[in-house]
Amino acid sequence: MNLQQLHHFVALADTRSFSRASEVVHVTQSALSRSIQMLEQELGMPLVDRIGKSNELTPLGTQVLARARHIVQEAAELRRAATLMAGGAAGTIALGMGSAPGALFAAPLMTHLLRSHPQVQLRLLGGAPELQIAQLRARQADGLVITYRALPPVDDLQFEVLPALRSGFVCRTRHPLAQRPRLRFEDLRAYPLVCTQVSDDAARTLIERYGERAHPQPWIQAASEDVGALLRTVAATDAVFLGVVAAARAQLAEGGLHELMPTPDAKLQAQFAFVTLKGRAESPALQVVRDFCRSLVRDALAGQIPPP
The missing domain is CATH 1.10.10.10 (Winged helix-like DNA-binding domain superfamily/Winged helix DNA-binding domain)
Known part of the structure; x- marks a missing residue:
């Protein structure tokens, strides 16, 4: 045969x-x-x-x-x-990326590839985690950067869990809370909350820190997977954003947004994973993308992540 x-x-x-x-x-x-x-x-x-x-x-x-x-x-x-x-670090990479990791990784990754690896073409794929995993299995995507908690326990996926990033509360610079020298949770609770989907772990952490009134479900005024839209809403209203602080790095650096630091600290974290199909050969170009995502998280942890 x-x-x-x-x-x-x-x-x-x-x-x-x-x-x-x-x-x-x-x-x-x-x-x-x-x-x-x-x-x-x-x-x-x-x-x-x-x-x-x-x-x-x-x-x-x-x-x-x-x-x-x-x-x-x-x-x-x-x-x-x-x-x-044979092709080296060249070719087209199709990378699935959810909204939350996209707010952190997308613009810096595109900038890095254009400057340092112009022979690599990048296609970013959106959609729900289930759709992105299906695209990966169908070999329509080479890899995913996805929220770790969204990953199902399956045998055919191989994932590298990236270091956890700090999550917190962000508001517009002229928000009534922005000038408070000492901020209590009750002060935060008086304003509408906007965020992506809040994990059960994050909800438990909030309740443990601040009590039952910190349960996010009755507090959330608007929820979306579009982090950019949430941050624009926060910049224009008195709503407070809950999510990965590094996702708002550009607006924080420009002075349009302000990070709120309630006492005690919420100590919230978010974690992403780089996901590939187990057994599938990884191209040098995808390795370039993976290495950059690692370095970006390290820079975010060190407080050195540049605005896009």
Whole structure:
């Protein structure tokens, strides 16, 4: 048997049709039929029951399909790895990125690639975590930068958990609370809260620090995955933003926004992860992106992250 025969068999199993499978693998229907027959002869038993226009896998065919699919995928990854290594740190990277990590990573990453790696083309993909994971599995994305708590416990994903970043409260510079020398939680609670989805861990931390009135659900006036929209709302109203402080770095540096520091400190943290498909070859270009994300988090922790 050979790889081509296995590839033909997987196509037939997926389509259940010799005519459609021949179109998928770009051979004539007679050539596909001969290929399947040769594979069956070598294995000594039929793989497909041909009943009229219906083509159903035999018990042996079902067993062979799982192994054949794995072999075909591994061969494709070998070819891809060789192509990527030959190309060096170049090519197109499709990177899934949620709104919260996007507010931190997107602009600095694009700037870095344009300045230091102009041969790398970047496509940022948005959407809910479930959609991004589906895109990764379908190989429509090379990697994801996603909120760690949004990751399901699955075996086919490989993730690098990045260091936790400080979360806190942010308001406009001319907000009534901005000039308070000592800020209590009750002062914060008097103003509407805007944020992305608050995790159960963050909600528990708030309640432990400040009591039951700190439960975010009845307090939240507006919620969105668009962090940029939330920060623009805060800049124009008396609402208070709750989220990763580094996401507001540009507005904080320009003086348009102000970080509120209630007593006691909430000690909230957010954590992101760099996610790839387990077993998939990683291109040098994706490694450049991964390394930059690591360095950006380190800079944020050191307070040295530049505005975009």
